[in-house]
Amino acid sequence: MPAQTRLFRCLSDNFGVLLHDPETGATASIDAPEAAPVEAALKETGWTLSDILVTHHHADHTGGIAELKARHGCRVVAPAGEAGKIPGVDETARQGGVVKVGALSANVIETPGHTLGHIAYWFHADRLAFVGDTLFSIGCGRVIEGTPAQMWDSLKKLRDLPDDTEIFCGHEYTLSNIKFALTVEPDNPVLAARDAQARRQVQEGQPTIPTTIGEEKLANPFLRADRADVAANIGMAGKSAVDVFTEIRARKNKF
Numbered sequence: 001m002p003a004q005t006r007l008f009r010c011l012s013d014n015f016g017v018l019l020h021d022p023e024t025g026a027t028a029s030i031d032a033p034e035a036a037p038v039e040a041a042l043k044e045t046g047w048t049l050s051d052i053l054v055t056h057h058h059a060d061h062t063g064g065i066a067e068l069k070a071r072h073g074c075r076v077v078a079p080a081g082e083a084g085k086i087p088g089v090d091e092t093a094r095q096g097g098v099v100k101v102g103a104l105s106a107n108v109i110e111t112p113g114h115t116l117g118h119i120a121y122w123f124h125a126d127r128l129a130f131v132g133d134t135l136f137s138i139g140c141g142r143v144i145e146g147t148p149a150q151m152w153d154s155l156k157k158l159r160d161l162p163d164d165t166e167i168f169c170g171h172e173y174t175l176s177n178i179k180f181a182l183t184v185e186p187d188n189p190v191l192a193a194r195d196a197q198a199r200r201q202v203q204e205g206q207p208t209i210p211t212t213i214g215e216e217k218l219a220n221p222f223l224r225a226d227r228a229d230v231a232a233n234i235g236m237a238g239k240s241a242v243d244v245f246t247e248i249r250a251r252k253n254k255f
């Protein structure tokens with residue numbers, strides 16, 4: 001049976017999301033920014049929390065774990081490289097590993113850059129990927145612990161997923177990401193269309209995610225750093241993809 005998801009807001013601009021397996025009743029919270037909105041989503045859906053799948057150690061992704069685990073006794077799965085910084089970890093996950101939520105199955109993809117141990121969970125049969133703070137809709141995470149080259153490699157791993165993969169990310173940054181992306185690719189028609197769509201979604205109080213890999217490939221400048229036209233647009237014709245990515249990320253930091 002296909003997976004079900006429930007997306008909701010947490011803290012100031014974080015997303016929380018529940019992943020539910022209707023066959024077994026298992027339900028995972030992807031990260032746990034804070035406990036109360038997760039509890040509210042569980043109540044609304046009638047689902048029972050069985051697992052928390054953590055993408056990285058930042059407090060705005062882990063702050064609710066201790067409270068939720070104390071109340072539900074759920075299993076906590078965390079990236080192997082950061083388990084020591086995350087409360088209540090029962091199992092660790094690394095590149096090539098498989099994490100189950102009931103009968104649903106995720107491949108673990110290591111995506112260092114934002115943090116060194118950051119991982120994404122790819123539920124291939126359901127075409128869902130939970131990417132934390134590595135890839136955002138029309139953006140990417142800040143390169144805090146790793147190098148730009150690591151982040152570019154991590155983004156390429158996600159870019160290689162099937163085009164119809166739905167992407168759930170950690171934050172609602174889409175409008176400001178689009179504003180920046182238009183400075184890199186002012187004439188990209190897909191970006192202009194996404195701008196109109198995202199404005200409408202925000203006006204209506206709707207989230208701007210999930211997005212898809214196919215759409216991000218057409219409009220997210222951070223996934224397009226190896227295109228000659230993008231390099232030329234920022235005055236870096238002939239430069240390597242890593243150099244172009246590094247420059248785009250540096251410009252975004254100052255934007």
Ligand SMILES: [Zn+2]
Pocket residue numbers: 056058061114133
């Ligand atoms: Zn983070």
